[in-house]
Amino acid sequence: QRNVLTCIWELPLELSDDPTKAADLLAYAINRGQKYSVYEKLKTEQLIDSMSVRVDDLGGKEHRFFQITLELTEKGVKELETSVLRCFETLAGYRSTGIPSYLYQEKNALAQLFYQYQSRQDAFQFAMKVGDAMVDETLDTYPRGQVLASHYDPEKVQQLLELLTPESCVFSLLAPSELTGVTPDKQEKWLGASYALRPVPSDWLNLWADAKPHSAIRLPPPNPFVPNHLSLVSTDMPSLPQKIAENEFGIAYYCRVPEFQTPESVMHLHIRSPELKPNPHSACLGSLYLDHLTDVLHPLLASAQSAGLSTRFDLDPFELSLEVFGFSEKAPLLLQEVLKQMPQNPPTLEQFNIYVARHKKDYLNSQKDLAVRQGKELLDSLVVYGKSTKMQKLQELNTITYEEFLDFHKNLFEKTYIEALFGGNLSLQEAESTWLDVQHIFARTPYPKADQPARKVLSLPDHNGPFLISQSIEAQGNAALLLIDQGLFTFEHRAAQEILSNALHEAFFDTLRTKQKTGYIASSSATAIEARLFQSFFVQSNSHQPEDLLYRFELFLETFNEDLATNIPEERFSMIQASMIHSLQTRFRNLREKMNLWDMLAFDEKGNFTFIDERVQALQNLPYERFLALSKEFLQRKNRKRLAVLCEGKLPNPFAYELIAPDQIPSIAKYSARVD
Template sequence: MRLDVRHMRWWLVLGCLLMASGAWALAPEKGEIDHRDYRYLTLENGLEVLLISDPQAEKAAASLDVNIGSHQNPLDRPGLAHFLEHMLFLGTEKYPEAGEYPAFISQHGGQHNAFTAPENTNYFFDIDPDYLEPALDRFSQFFIAPLFNPEYVERERFAVESEFKARLQDDARRVQDVYQVLMNPAHPAGRFAVGNLATLTDSEEQPLREDLLAFYNRYYSAHLMALAVVGRESLDELQKMVTERFKAVPKREVSLPKSYAPLFGKGRLPMRVNIKPEKELRRLSLLFPLPRDPEDYSRKPLSYIGHLLGHEGEGSLLSLLKELGWAEGLSAGARHRDRHGEIFQASIDLTELGVRAADQIVALVFYMLRNIETRGLDEWRYNELQQMGSIDFRFQEVRSPIDTVRGLSHRMHLYAPQDVLRGDFLYKGYEARRIKRYLGYLSSDNVLVSLVAPNVEGDQLSPYYNAPYKVVEQPAAVPDIKPRIQRRLVLPKPNDFIPTRLAVKEAPLLPGPGSRRDHGGERPEAVINKERIHVWFQWDRQFNVPKTSMRLRLKLPAVAASAAGAARAELLSALVRDQLNEFAYPAQIAGLDFSLQPNTRGLDIEIFGYSSRQNLLLTRIVEVLRKGRFEQDRFDDLKRTLERQWRNEELDTPYGVIARNIPRLHFSPYWLGRDKLSALEGTDLKALHEFADGLLKDAQLDVLLYGNLYRQEAVRLSAYLEHQLLGDITRQKMPPAQVYRLKHEDGKPWVYERPLDHQDSVTMLYVQGLTGQLEDVAHMQVVRRLLSPAFFHELRTRKQLGYIATLFALPLKDQEGTALVVQSPSADSDRLWREMSAFLDEGDQHLKDGLASQKEALIRELREPAKTLYQQSARYWESLVMDDLSFDRRERLAQAVEQVTEASVLAYYQKVFGDTSRRLWLVTDRGEDAPEARRAEDISSYHKALELLVYP
């Protein structure tokens, strides 16, 4: 075990170490409302374990994080750590079948995955709580006796290649590919990490499996592993369960370098590089390499610097850059941490004008950094961060089991055991000297300045992703910052939004004798029920946090009427958010978030967080929305930004581009980016102001108020919203929501062809349910859960058609739907179509095994109580959107799942999945020998051939 002087000090001071079965253990500090129990222990082989007992857990979950990643790749084997991550799932001595582990997890209502990062590799799963022990038995064997079966070595090489090719046009990877060229090749960050066929060659001279085994046996040691487990069992039961299975993980002698070579070679910095992206992207980044102090997590000096540099309030750098028309966003903070160093990065999302002003922006960043050093080192600023960290930790609500373990298993490598839960929130104390030390590294002679923009020229291509780039000369002199500009850049004022009233309100007293309290009903009640406004309210009686969720949906005929209305609503929303940003950013820092987003028939407003200042934020949002007046320069900038986003939709992940076409073909109103781009073309500021003036006419409003507020407060707030947000009545009709359903006709499926400029082919199949009845929904969800692991195993693992092979839900209103998709670098759409059809022809053979356990898992999920106030609010809102005013749809669906039988599943499958006329295929290409189908060429004509369902 690893027990250094610091561990001994905790033992003596805290007195909370428990000696048990050769392991030391302690209880990490947890938040005030956290109902879970924790135990941190180290097994005799050095494996660190965090046990989490949660009797209320809807799932059990586990994650093992190996403190080894792509930085440990051999020089001649880029991508080996990632390849090992793939191979580890494919059979062990105790469980030799390659598909046994994923099948077991899926059959019992779970999911699994893994990822490889520079310094760690994380494996995780969740599962029905009753099956945690057998799942851990299978999981543990990956780290004890994996087979690395030779027949799968070749297959997984192509899986890694497919994953690599699927992201060739991903600008984040392309930019990183350029950075790796510029970095010191002696530093592991300067090397290709993902792997492909070229780096994972398999030959007699260099057998890939032998390299794989050597890497595993060299680095996969118990003392470099951290395991987090959530289960319903007691801590003692979990400890016994884990110890028995993971004590056999071998501890090896592992030699890791005590330091890395400098991230950039001597004399390489400062440096500037221009990079040409695939998308229409404009970003200026300043990267500063820094040493890393493991103790910084408790003091957070870089978080302090990033907070001040990245502030978005009045007088901030971002506000100035927006006013100058140079930028739309800014972020700053530590990035790319490794064992011995990290990078502090400031990134600015530029406008076209900002690209031309890049030198001035760089100068402004350095001016702000010096301003922080000379005027910004104040203990009260640190105390604000410390105060919010303490409040957020105190009232931190539990996350899902799989998210919990995935994050904590990694943090176990970063934080002291007693801090593993609070490390992200911990500000131990102000140290000006520590902050100044890091500010010293953020200098003009220790920086890589990167400009990513469509119009820059490149004279070289990056080695793996072919990104054009050019290293350019440093400017001869840094531009001066004029005094009038200096005066506009000021550091943040004290944050008035930091909550001071954190009491959770008691239930109000009932009238009459005695002191009985009104705890309200178990579900929201309608406190306002008028023709144009409906308000539901519930005082929170469950989560005991000083937070409230406010959700508003404005149904607006002006938005729903056309693509032009939808486009203008999106631009208006962006302008409102922009105008509110200086005011609302301090609220966000203080745990009070808001969003304002268009939906297909109106606008959604949401406020969530600490209750004390919510009304102030809501009032300001309403004022800005009602006034609807904006400056010409902000209109121009945000219109261009929005148009760029819509154009970039076409360059997203291919299967994502294809998936967006399903609601476009089967739901109305719904518009793609290219539809809105065309519709917005003639809109100027005057037209937008006219749109804003008429926006609230004939509006209807649905509101949900849930949390730390009283009924009387909800009624008063409702009266305010009714007065402010419901405009004149002009009898403009609200367009209905419409769903278009495939009809059984001649047995032929439909096909929609959507060519893409990408080397991968995509084939997607959309299958609709029969009706909107819960019986139909229950069968579709059960069938989807049963098919999913078999589909992945058959098309991804066995046939190696593509890295992306999956099923996902795609409901439209109450009509359940399922999409099946494969994205392939090696097979065209026609072959994918035939392979997927062949799978469906034999799909009923996958519907018998595991039916009982999948039903049980689904029922458990549907009946599992919400874990957080926000999650409960989201469930209530989903009920309202589905017109479920009794708020019991989940329970009724669970009852419908209980009625599903093997016979009913098979019959449903034949009616829905077996009927080819109920299929819509979406493809990126079609050959001469393509399967026969009816072409959906024109959306209007296609809609006329379908059944129409109308919703108010």
């Protein structure tokens, strides 16, 4: 259950259709990451989990809204007047100081950089975006007026700040009645949602109206991560990644990626530690650690992100991963600052309890996910060794003590093995220097590769099966998921799987959703995990029972396989084959996508950087008759390597057969005589 407070002000025409973008400048100033922001103050007081400030174009450029959204903790709901007070204290502070010109210049400069170096997008999405935007500006200036503010206008900003008062604000709170003490007494017309309208207490309004600037909430200083130099390093380098270091502490690769002539870089780090184990208990400890780390780093990371330099953390059963991507000039500096913080500053007991409560809420909320999402989470945990469901983590979370977490935090980086990839607008020397910084921070005791647990994937038996797992859930709706194990990876088998999956995806959707109308989500996909091939199918339904859906899956597969040559004639095979080849050769549209590919090939495929070329060659060399033979082998009922997951949720009036005995008929029905 999320607790969300939204404060909305409707802007007058002169502040909505405003070439100086005063409202956007104020939102930028409040959002800008820094140590003395209102976000950090609210977070320190344990009143919020997250916060956003934005300007919404709900009614076009002439009808805009200024909006502050707080995702509140339980304490934040109970102390709602204080949570909102901090926002008005922020506005009061900005009212007294104004928004300085350096923030205007910073925002405008970054807006120009983001437009100039935007990543390649899907052509259709780009056309839609441009089409929507062109109606708001004449072609002789487009898109300058949409991207940049015309000039710095402190009077317009002051006019906006004077408008943002408690009396002119609409407050909306989404939270359980048990927390708010308010029982909904109205029902929304279209979706039937329950709600209540209540006046804001006058003492709250007076408190907020009289708000004074808070000493712990200040204007952000100039952003140190705004790039000053956008020059490109030499592209006279090999097009494939090259190994720049390997020792007992880790391995590092570098690639200039010369096809992308932009001042951007991407850095990947994968940190392995014996403290990270493939079980739910370790997953909880690692997740609590990341929660604390991102809280500590938030001022730094948010400041960098606003300047086009982002950081992403990820945790899997075997390693902690870190990615830094964006404008390249300050990227090594950001990475160094992040790495310095990672082994330091464990949380206090009070902070630890907050993180535990936050995780508990997240894990409990997962029970309200769509049935198909819960089924997929369970299926993924069964297929990938060491992957855990949120319910498994919830059970373990309750057993973790503060002392155990402190031991985990202390030992996490005592013994490590690190895999690194640096690329983009970085020189070889910069990559080598950054790798040395990584080694300097983490190279304490090596974590031998021989001691590291191997990644494993499910391999279903050839002669037993198929298998079925069924579970009841609390969410609305039902779901059925089917996984077919298609055996070990070979380039030829992967090529056949991809072409077959492309045809299956369209036919499955058409049959299960369009024609049979079994559910509003119906999809299928093919994947390769740890050199093993899988095909999956899933449907989310509010009308059909899970068993019924599964039987329809099998009937679809049997019928499709029997008429395989009709469903995929040679002409269609050739079209899909050409499309798959083109997709593999062109799907990496920007530096980050290409670096993600190199990262996967460097460490998952053991440095086989010709992997994509081999896949293309396998597609090119696959004859139609061989494709038919492999496809029939994948789908035939003789392939009993199948695992189904059925999730039965709550339906108001399910169409389900009730099991009875013959002698029960007289008690549930009656015999009627013929009526002439």
